[in-house]
Amino acid sequence: MKRLIPFLVFALLVGLFGFGIWWNSWHDARYVPSPLIDKPAPDFALPKLDAPEQTVSKASLLGKPYLINVFASWCVACAEEHPVLMADGRRLGIALVGYDYKDVPDDARRWLREHGSPYDLVIADQPGRTAIDFGVYGAPESFLIDAKGVIRYKHIGPLTPEVIARELQPAIDAVKREAP
Amino acid sequence: MSGVAEPRRSAPCARPGSSRKAFRAQGALLQVLFVALLAFAGHAFAASGAIEPLPFKDHAQEVRFQNLTKQLRCMVCQNENLADSNADLARDLRLEVFQLMQQGKSDDQIKQYLVDRYSDFVLYDPPLKPGTWLLWFGPLAILLAGGAVVTVAIRRRNRGGGTIDNDKPADGGQAGNEPADMGDDW
Numbered sequence: 001m002k003r004l005i006p007f008l009v010f011a012l013l014v015g016l017f018g019f020g021i022w023w024n025s026w027h028d029a030r031y032v033p034s035p036l037i038d039k040p041a042p043d044f045a046l047p048k049l050d051a052p053e054q055t056v057s058k059a060s061l062l063g064k065p066y067l068i069n070v071f072a073s074w075c076v077a078c079a080e081e082h083p084v085l086m087a088d089g090r091r092l093g094i095a096l097v098g099y100d101y102k103d104v105p106d107d108a109r110r111w112l113r114e115h116g117s118p119y120d121l122v123i124a125d126q127p128g129r130t131a132i133d134f135g136v137y138g139a140p141e142s143f144l145i146d147a148k149g150v151i152r153y154k155h156i157g158p159l160t161p162e163v164i165a166r167e168l169q170p171a172i173d174a175v176k177r178e179a180p
Numbered sequence: 181m182s183g184v185a186e187p188r189r190s191a192p193c194a195r196p197g198s199s200r201k202a203f204r205a206q207g208a209l210l211q212v213l214f215v216a217l218l219a220f221a222g223h224a225f226a227a228s229g230a231i232e233p234l235p236f237k238d239h240a241q242e243v244r245f246q247n248l249t250k251q252l253r254c255m256v257c258q259n260e261n262l263a264d265s266n267a268d269l270a271r272d273l274r275l276e277v278f279q280l281m282q283q284g285k286s287d288d289q290i291k292q293y294l295v296d297r298y299s300d301f302v303l304y305d306p307p308l309k310p311g312t313w314l315l316w317f318g319p320l321a322i323l324l325a326g327g328a329v330v331t332v333a334i335r336r337r338n339r340g341g342g343t344i345d346n347d348k349p350a351d352g353g354q355a356g357n358e359p360a361d362m363g364d365d366w
Binding site: 127 | 256268269272273276295296297298299301
């Protein structure tokens with residue numbers, strides 16, 4: 001038995017090494033859990049993309065849950081995500097707020113004209129200042145905000161049908177049960 | 181590939197527009213070439229936009245800014261710090277840090293401001309808290325465990341030697357016995 005100990009320690013180290021390889025081969029090193037989950041969404045007041053003279057604020061959106069989807073016309077992954085939102089956006093049963101991030105308004109408008117808009121409302125953050133409050137570090141990102149203005153779920157990267165079915169839809173259902 | 185895009189960057193490299201003439205000039209001497217290369221390098225550096233001038237109050241503030249942004253991670257290019265990163269978001273965050281400094285916020289307040297938005301991950305130096313105990317004390321624990329194993333092994337071996345020595349009655353009270361006495365503590 002005693003002679004087995006060095007071998008067991010060796011096997012343990014091999015196991016640890018194997019775990020490291022396995023873990024790094026599938027988990028997304030870029031994924032950083034947001035510290036904002038279950039915290040009130042930051043206050044914001046941003047112009048509408050189509051009518052810059054009108055401002056949309058957090059207060060004006062209170063009362064109903066909604067999904068903020070950060071996108072930009074320059075963002076390649078957003079174009080990847082876009083057809084998913086076009087196909088499944090309506091079925092989410094929740095207002096979709098497009099958040100145009102660090103974009104030229106004309107480019108964004110053209111992009112939405114060409115690809116179609118899955119959004120009920122689009123707000124524009126050209127300087128990207130408000131996005132810092134939301135902890136945005138890359139587009140696309142999606143924030144589920146409940147009727148009380150609390151961030152309940154965040155997804156970084158393109159929404160896919162799998163992510164929607166596995167994570168987003170259950171989160172939306174939970175939020176809607178609280179405030180129909 | 182992860183599908184997360186980063187904000188548009190400015191072109192990191194510049195085109196050698198003005199220096200082309202220098203290459204074409206007859207009898208282009210090494211000196212001319214050297215000067216042209218210098219000009220090109222300067223141009224490329226300016227175009228990279230990595231360091232945009234910020235209106236610092238004095239040198240001390242600039243040093244403090246540089247020191248602080250070196251301790252913060254760029255969330256887009258995660259192995260770069262805020263001071264070095266050329267990403268668009270890093271530029272925005274540098275400006276944010278600068279403005280917070282102007283408002284008289286301390287380094288800790290500025291770090292907390294970013295941690296509230298981007299989590300502890302923005303700090304290159306992870307904070308000490310229950311969630312990071314394994315990270316901070318893990319290596320020490322492994323070192324202590326290894327040391328304990330080595331100590332036990334050595335003492336056992338010495339005690340083994342001691343018993344052999346004890347087999348010879350004439351050796352009693354000499355060097356060979358001392359480790360055996362120490363071994364009794366175990």
